Amino acid sequence: MSTKRKLVVIGAGMASGRALEHLLDAEPDNWDITLFNAEPRGNYNRIMLSPVLSGEKTYQEIVTHDDDWYAQRGITCRFGEKVSAVDRDAKTVTGADGIPLPYDKLLVATGSAPFIIPLPGHDLDGVIAYRDLEDTNAMIDAAAKPDAKAVVIGGGLLGLEAAAGLKMRGMDVTVVHLMGHLMERQLDEAAGYLLRKALTDRGINVLCSANSKEIVGEDGRVKALLLDDGTELPCDLLVMAVGIRPNTQLAKEAGLAIGRGIHVDDQMVTSDPDVLAVGECVEHNGAIFGLVAPLYDQARIVAKTLTGEDAAFVQKEVSTKLKVTGCDLFSAGDFADGEGREDIVLRDPARGVYKRLVIENDRVIGAVMYGDTADSNWFFGLIKDGEDISEMRETLIFGPAYQGGDPLDPMAAVAALPDDAEICGCNGVSKGDIIAAIHDGANDLATVRAVTKASGSCGTCTGLVEQVLGVTLGDDFVIPAAQSVCGCTDLTHEEVRRLVKSQELKSQQAVWQELGWKTKDGCHVCRPAINYYLLADWPVEYQDDPQSRFINERKHANIQKDGTFSVVPRMFGGMTTPDELRAIADAADKYNVPTVHVTGGQRIDLLGVKGEDLPAIWADLNKAGLVSGHAYSKGLRTVKTCVGSSHCRFGTQDSTGLGVKIEKKLWGAWSPHKFKLAVSGCPRNCAEATCKDLGIVCVDSGYQIGVGGAAGMDVRETDLLVQVPSEQEAIDVTVAFYQLYRENAKYLDRPYKWIAKVGLDWVRERVVDDLENRQALIDRFALSQSVYQKDPWAEHVRERADSYAPVADLTLQAAE
Amino acid sequence: MTSWIDIGSLEDIPLRGARVVKTSLGCVAVFRASDDSVFALHDRCPHKGGPLSEGIVHGHKVTCPLHNWVFDLETGAATGTDEGEVATFATRIEAGRVLLDASVLEKQTAA
Incomplete structure (x- = not known):
């Protein structure tokens, strides 16, 4: 017989998910857990639904606990199943199968339900709340229709995130808000105005002091929202985001004490000592909760109570940030006007910045910031600690960098924070926690996030976490520029x-x-x-x-400092013929080319050609079969080769042949930056393949493909991506790698910089391991080449030679 | 006195681009902004002589192709921290034709 204690959890949300994490960290083997969830899935990061709606993230990216997580911990998941009854005398819970399931401890985490205003027509199709993935998907589907219109009732946090997301999905969006300014619970009027302006600028229609009267439908579907001033707002989708209320139905039926929410004490225990509750469904000391930070605090207490440790939940100040890309907004504390309260206000209309601090008895009690929230954590710290600010009052509003002397760099602000300063509000992670994790070996953002959870929820503190890494590790950590x-x-x-x-x-x-x-x-x-x-x-x-x-790519030639151009015909794999060389020599003579130079990429550069002569010299070179070498492009440059097994006594494979094949496949393609390749026939590496963006070194058993080399401002040896046995595979991997780089890298990042950001493993997974994905990359590259693999010289000679000549020549006119 | 010379049709100049007019005093770059307004500037950056006609046109500005100096097409003045000025010439559009005021050019030739 199992000696494990039976824990039944009702609701798989963020609070209960976090409670389970803490509990199983402390006692991995003591509990037999069954988890019910009405939604047909496990725990995901509900705060991140807004980025899913706007298309900035996918659902998969916001899953907190996947099937593996539950399986590894032996949790019995009953997802998509509602609990029909709780019998506290028998200590059982009954699900859809009607069989009572016994428990030793019960955790109620039923969350909250969106508040639906009982307007006429609120039950029409197309009227939804914004609460879970189903709502989010319904909104995404509605936005897919051309010219679709949406009305969002509610100009609070959730309503605005919904509106911004729908707008980014291409919908025509109107926000209807009852109060005089947006987010009136978190913002004062001035910040509300700036927010409204920012939303209006991005095409969202905002109506404040607007009272909804009726939802008009047609054939059972929403058609419009009618306001009490007679305005009719046509819509295909109506989102109600006016608030939430704790979901207490089940607790009420079970006879637990409830008020607005389920009553809990400081240990998160309900009126029944064997029943705990956590999250948005609870009421503690008269307060109910909607933001994630206090819920995570509660979760920690729940775990401690279950394991018999002493712990008490204490309500703390909470702060708010809006997750709408491009709207930086922060508010905390109390910012109502009042006797004995003073304001410090900073406005910078040109930058769209507004900051207001509310001071009472030499202490900051409230802060509202819009447009620049970089110092918000510092101000939030002042509010929470009730620090006396009389000494720094004059420069207070400029933030921590301006306190105590000369302005410091932004890192100094983080360095100056005390160890107990909170960095991640969602997860209650302090600077000291992060530093401890770093000293234990976490030396990058991902590891710090995995160990401490800092920046793992809403993500807005990512920059701060990176700064703590920077301050702690010094030069060993380079903060990724989020410019x-x-x-x-x-x-x-x-x-x-x-x-x-x-x-x-x-x-x-x-x-x-x-x-x-x-x-x-x-x-x-x-x-x-x-x-x-x-x-x-x-x-x-x-x-x-x-x-x-830029001019070089527009004119398909490199501009020189005197305004003339250089012309470099392509020599596939560095191979040429006497006929080609004769054509190049003839062209050099005919157009008085002052300088002929052999490049490092195994071809010939004609320097000093006049802009107006370009079409003519190209036409001559085209006649000999020569095409543009794209020596000017952010694109495929050359494939340098050695002569390999066809001549060299050391050559192991036909490196020249492979180089030619690769260049024939890739030429003409554009990429984030220039892309240079080489193929060496043996490890003596005469083609210098190990400092190219992609270099292949032939060996007896096949082809070693290295990537991410450089020989410019930085010098870097390639890293081995994979060794493949056949020439065809070498070509396939090369094409797939190039396409992955083309699709993902930042403009002007060479592959080595890009790989440093995404990691070689990430690249290898997609190009080497996943054969289906490799083929998909190759197919997409082929599609692009069907459009872009053409000689731009021939095209310009044919179609736009005129544009290389002056539009008018007034020197001739004057002479007449 | 102005003296308008027809240098070509508006369509000859690419949108957000430029074409060059050769004159006895050097090349003049004639720009066409995204709103179809036309500007004429001396085609020579005061910094290192870059051909402004080959720069990227954005708003009523052009960026020199050599070192990214940005000039206001309306005044010819360098913007930002760079200092310098390019001569400007009046232009006019009439029935789809671009007219350039060549009086400055003529005056200087005569002088």
């Missing part, structure tokens, strides 16, 4: 790439509009990057824009 593409946007390259794919943005106008570009048509920094992302992700749909390319 925006340029001044036209706050988004990073990675975010733009992801959004271009997930939102299916297929033109530059769509990117500028949908991602809220601040400039009319970009700048010289973002335009080439966006042009590349679009042509790489949508080779068929998107038309390459020459006006968004």
